[in-house]
Amino acid sequence: MKSLVGLVSGMLFGVGLALSGMTDPARVRGFLDFFGHWDPTLAFVMGGALAVMSVAWAIQRRIERPLADGRFHLPGTVLIDWRLVAGAALFGIGWGLAGLCPGPAIASLAINPGPAAIFVAAMVAGMGLFRLFDRFGAGQ
């Protein structure tokens, strides 16, 4: 049941990305091009998603448990540390270079398999590198 929720959620997410033009890396790069010809489409996408999701959070606060699980599993971290900021900065640089973030990249595997696969393979490699870094070099 939980996996079905995941599948339907992923599919809705993929349809939303494709409909909103977010599977077009040049359009995403256009949003980040504040000093050139700025493309505000991504701001509309964020606005639409935030509007729906803030209602979902309001509902979440009023119910005891999710439909298909015994309890909520939500991040409770509040610490704003160097990992958060450095990680977001590295992610932003990659996002600006390629015009892709994880959602659109994975969604594009079916519709633009060639370039999307290169990006996703590199992304998985980056996640693997982080795992090594986290284990051996993080200086915990």
Add this chain to the structure above:
Amino acid sequence: MTAHFLPSLLQGAMPLQGVLGGMLIGLAAALMLLGAGRIAGVSGLAARALSLTRGDTPLPLAAAFVFGLPLGALLFQSGAGPIVARYPPTVWLLALGGLLVGFGTRLGSGCTSGHGVCGMARFSRRSLVATLTFIVAGAATVAATNAVGWGWR
């Protein structure tokens, strides 16, 4: 050239499709939260689906979500026709971009979906800081690559 002198902020943009697609993304994240009790963060779920991270999200749930993404895009394309997609002109931009996105989203515990949509809607200060940081870093990168002639659109 005259286009630059017109009030052309929305020229070439897709505000309606943007809002509608965004609402579908919000609905997807709402379903994940209220159905499975979890954050629909793509980078985290992708890492989990590949066993690249621990965490209590069941592997089948993460894998089903990740599999649903391309399925949804394919479904949309089969109904609406080919989707415009313009990619970077060189493979190394894709590869370097992917590497940084993979490492950065793990280090920063999230990407556009987890921090940008789910966390921001929850008024998480961590997510607000992350989202501002990756937008500023992305904008600086686009400006810098344009300035040195590596820009593309």
